[in-house]
Amino acid sequence: MEKSLATLDEGTICSSWNYCGQRLATGSRDGTLAIFDPSNPGSSSSSSSFSRTSKNKVSETSIIKVVWIPPECGDAVACISSDGILSLWEETAEDGQPPQWKLCKRFESRSSNILDAQFAISGSNLKMAAAFSDGHVKIFELFDSLELMNWQLQAELQNVIDSVSKFGNASCVSASISWSQQRGEGQHLSFAVGFNSNVPALNSSKVWEFDPAHQRWLPVAELALAEDEGDHVYGVAWAPNIGRPYEIISVATHKGISIWHLGSAPDLDGRLSVEKAALLNGLEGEVWQMEWDISGMTLATAGGDGTIRLWQSNLNGVWHQQAAFEPTP
Numbered sequence: 001m002e003k004s005l006a007t008l009d010e011g012t013i014c015s016s017w018n019y020c021g022q023r024l025a026t027g028s029r030d031g032t033l034a035i036f037d038p039s040n041p042g043s044s045s046s047s048s049s050f051s052r053t054s055k056n057k058v059s060e061t062s063i064i065k066v067v068w069i070p071p072e073c074g075d076a077v078a079c080i081s082s083d084g085i086l087s088l089w090e091e092t093a094e095d096g097q098p099p100q101w102k103l104c105k106r107f108e109s110r111s112s113n114i115l116d117a118q119f120a121i122s123g124s125n126l127k128m129a130a131a132f133s134d135g136h137v138k139i140f141e142l143f144d145s146l147e148l149m150n151w152q153l154q155a156e157l158q159n160v161i162d163s164v165s166k167f168g169n170a171s172c173v174s175a176s177i178s179w180s181q182q183r184g185e186g187q188h189l190s191f192a193v194g195f196n197s198n199v200p201a202l203n204s205s206k207v208w209e210f211d212p213a214h215q216r217w218l219p220v221a222e223l224a225l226a227e228d229e230g231d232h233v234y235g236v237a238w239a240p241n242i243g244r245p246y247e248i249i250s251v252a253t254h255k256g257i258s259i260w261h262l263g264s265a266p267d268l269d270g271r272l273s274v275e276k277a278a279l280l281n282g283l284e285g286e287v288w289q290m291e292w293d294i295s296g297m298t299l300a301t302a303g304g305d306g307t308i309r310l311w312q313s314n315l316n317g318v319w320h321q322q323a324a325f326e327p328t329p
Helices: none
Strands: 012-018 023-028 032-038 050-057 063-068 076-081 086-092 100-107 114-122 125-132 136-142 152-158 172-179 190-197 206-211 216-222 235-238 247-253 256-262 274-280 287-292 298-303 308-313 319-325
Touching: 023 063, 032 063, 032 076, 063 114, 076 114, 114 172, 125 172, 125 190, 152 216, 190 235, 190 247, 235 287, 247 287, 247 298, 256 298, 274 319
Parallel strands: 012 063, 172 235
Antiparallel strands: 012 023, 023 032, 032 050, 063 076, 076 086, 086 100, 114 125, 125 136, 136 152, 172 190, 190 206, 206 216, 235 247, 247 256, 256 274, 287 298, 298 308, 308 319
């Protein structure tokens, strides 16, 4: 029997789950950020219900994306609004008062909008990759995780594989970023990014890796076959790795969801091998969001058809739809 875990506010259009704290953040059309916590703390997330514990007006326009900052940096959420502004909000408690959410930092640009932003921990530093509507990606770094207002711009790049090019009047409708999960000191920090833009060279997903020897970001792989280059990308999701000799990244385009295997050993040019392992199709409409489970073995997708789908591969590496949850009337 299905059980309702939480009742969301009317107008909710995006959400983000905090696995560590078992908390849910949602954004609404009216510009409000809501936080839901377990009604029965201590119980498992599968049996607990969730109730709204705070609601704050954080924007004058719609909130189109909310992202939890890594738990190592406290309880904080990034909100991206439809006017292209990214704001960071942190939960604080002072002098025995109930916790309050306060604004820590606003990122905005006069010439372009922020479309997506994702966070990663590198050593003791926090990094944020932000994709802009002009096709640029900016990497920001925070050296003190307790000071969420003191970010520094580390790098700015364009999502092209061969050389840095300048495109006139690039216009991007959306973008998607996903970081790799570092498993050891020797692994370089990496992320995948794809755009939905009017410039084909920007669109197809690329993997970027940080080169510590030269302190720069380099494109090391393109997740597209020759016939896929330039396809508008609706989402990318980098799967957690619990021991595979390769990485798995999912990429959503109008053709479906491609499952890519990314090698770990670079060639003489520094590029990583890629293999298109599967194409998941049969979906109706665009894919809006993809999330891997913590094992990196099950992919959840949601999109324009209103159906949440779960995908898995069998022991032979053949991917199939395991379950589908259609919206209730």
